[in-house]
Amino acid sequence: MMTWWNSLNLTEQTFACIAIPATLILILQTIFLLFSSFGGDSHDFGTGHDTDFDSDGDMDHDLHIEHAHIEHSHEHGHNFHDAGLRVFTIRGFVTFFCIFGWTGLALMRNGVNSTISIVSSIVLGFIAMIFVAFVLVQFLKLQSNGAVNVDNAIGVSGNVYLTIPANRDGKGKVSAVVSGRYSEFDAVTDENNAIPTNSEVNVVGVTGNNMLVVVKK
Numbered sequence: 001m002m003t004w005w006n007s008l009n010l011t012e013q014t015f016a017c018i019a020i021p022a023t024l025i026l027i028l029q030t031i032f033l034l035f036s037s038f039g040g041d042s043h044d045f046g047t048g049h050d051t052d053f054d055s056d057g058d059m060d061h062d063l064h065i066e067h068a069h070i071e072h073s074h075e076h077g078h079n080f081h082d083a084g085l086r087v088f089t090i091r092g093f094v095t096f097f098c099i100f101g102w103t104g105l106a107l108m109r110n111g112v113n114s115t116i117s118i119v120s121s122i123v124l125g126f127i128a129m130i131f132v133a134f135v136l137v138q139f140l141k142l143q144s145n146g147a148v149n150v151d152n153a154i155g156v157s158g159n160v161y162l163t164i165p166a167n168r169d170g171k172g173k174v175s176a177v178v179s180g181r182y183s184e185f186d187a188v189t190d191e192n193n194a195i196p197t198n199s200e201v202n203v204v205g206v207t208g209n210n211m212l213v214v215v216k217k
Contacts, residue, residue, distance in 0.1 A: 163194055199217070
């Protein structure tokens with residue numbers, strides 16, 4: 001290992017320092033995502049949030065963020081598709097750094113100059129972000145299209161990933177584990193204040209349109 005490391009120049013070592021930890025984090029994210037999807041509790045270590053490190057420093061906080069519009073991104077149009085293709089998420093950035101690092105290292109090791117390596121790595125990293133976002137959206141659609149009885153969501157805790165307007169003045173989005181399946185639902189609230197992204201909520205009812213009625217924890 002040290003022989004390999006010492007054979008790298010400074011730029012190659014930089015790419016490796018980016019790629020290796022990003023790859024490990026991505027592997028952990030994927031494991032926790034699979035764990036939560038096949039019967040894991042959304043509040044276990046593996047999550048309804050698959051372990052990333054968010055601004056609150058809470059290891060329990062990712063899968064929801066990844067399925068979320070981060071408020072800043074949503075307000076400034078960074079969701080790439082009306083159906084919910086969310087590129088600028090924690091998982092997206094981890095994917096970017098993983099592909100960026102390994103691509104740059106591979107190109108440099110094959111004699112490509114540093115400028116072309118960096119530019120190519122950025123482009124491929126961004127393409128990988130979009131691809132992962134697309135796959136995740138399809139995964140969630142597959143989940144939500146399953147045989148989930150929305151009435152079983154009553155009493156369940158969930159996480160807001162699209163702000164829920166106050167007093168049923170519009171709908172937001174909530175993710176929750178219902179009947180052992182991680183799913184996303186439209187949601188409204190009767191509270192006087194909007195419930196922002198990443199808030200924990202309890203489901204207290206279901207509307208005639210199969211939307212959840214939630215209250216903030």
